[in-house]
Amino acid sequence: MSTRLAAVTRPFRATGLPPRRLAVALAGLVGVEALLLLAWLWVSPGDVTAPRYLLYPFVWIDASLLAAALVLGDARGRQESAGGRPGAVAVLVGVGYAVLLLWAGGLIGRGGGSGALTLLTAPPGWGPIILYDGAVRLAVVPFKLIGYLVLAWLVALVVGAAGRPLVSGALGLVTCVGCTGPLILALVAALGGGSVTAYAAVSDLSYDLSTVVFLVSLVGVTWSVLRSRH
Template sequence: MIQRPTLRESFPRPAQPTVLFLGSLLAVESVLVGAHLLATDAAVLSVRYLLYPFVWINLGVLAVRAVDVPVPADRRSVGAAAVAAGYLLVLAWTSGLVGAGSGGALTLRVAPAMPGWGPVLLVGGPVSIALVPFETIGYVALAVLVYVGVGRAAAGVLSGLVGLVTCVSCVGPVIAAVISGLLGGASTAAAGGASSTILGVTTGAYAYDLSTGLFVLTIAALWATLR
């Protein structure tokens, strides 16, 4: 009699260090949010927009932590790093984190916002930069995974499928970044209103629902091919 695996056995269980690490992240994030609410007049206008940034941050950090990220040391790995850097730039540009500047003098300020959404680093002048924490961390995590995937794909023909899946799956966040930017990106919202009450309510309806969903799917697809 053949014993078939159960549905529960088909999914890998997270290792105890991973569970402890995630628990520590959640604890720190909860303390930061609680402290921010107590110290400011911020109000939680939308629970899902309060949680979305931590979905990006935690998944991105856990995914990078779960793969072996080699240091660029040869032509193949340097080429993979260049591809990943280009991909990160595309994400940053289409999402509004980086854009064309006014051409004026260099300015630098920090806009307070709810943890995850802020604090936002705003740079003006030759280049316009608005680094929203959760998008910045999420896109950097994606770029790191792309670097690993491209490096492995370049190692041989048999592993070329990894590179194909990586490229196809990574189109999602670019599309989501464009839609999010058109409907009202986080960087635009944070730059336009430097108050602590910004929780994405000023963005277009469902823009971050879509972008968060695609981000999760992309992280899952990359992790599945790289683990």
């Protein structure tokens, strides 16, 4: 039992922070995020009708940072550099996968060519949002960008370690609203006989569902990376 416990806690210890100190670091991060959110609520006009949407970006960001810390910490404990350098094929898969997630999540797309650059204010984590409309349309939404890039990096590590790009990519394919939302909405609309009420109800839960799927996928890919090293 002690051997299994040591194996489970080794990535935490390898980060350079004992579990207790890591918990304190995470608590400090959450504290800073809470202060940012309170400051935004103080200066922002209007009422918040769905408070959970203010918290989801921090869930994505914190979970992504924790996953990256565990993988890098585990590599440091094994004296690997940069979390284990993936090969050229794995890098290409990771980049392609990142592009797929960014496109499906609405962060990149076909632009109108106007060259307009816009900065939008939004709650912490959601914003500030940067929009660019050139040959390619770009939208920088902080929590999505961080989550997708970390997930793509982890997939590249799994591919590099296991050489199974199709299986690895499938782990996170449904992590974004752009991927899961239309499928779920279409399914509910079909089951509800095309009911507008049913469609609207699931649409309201799209970020709830995508956050759950993102976390499950992130845990699965992180576990795959750590497992591939043992």
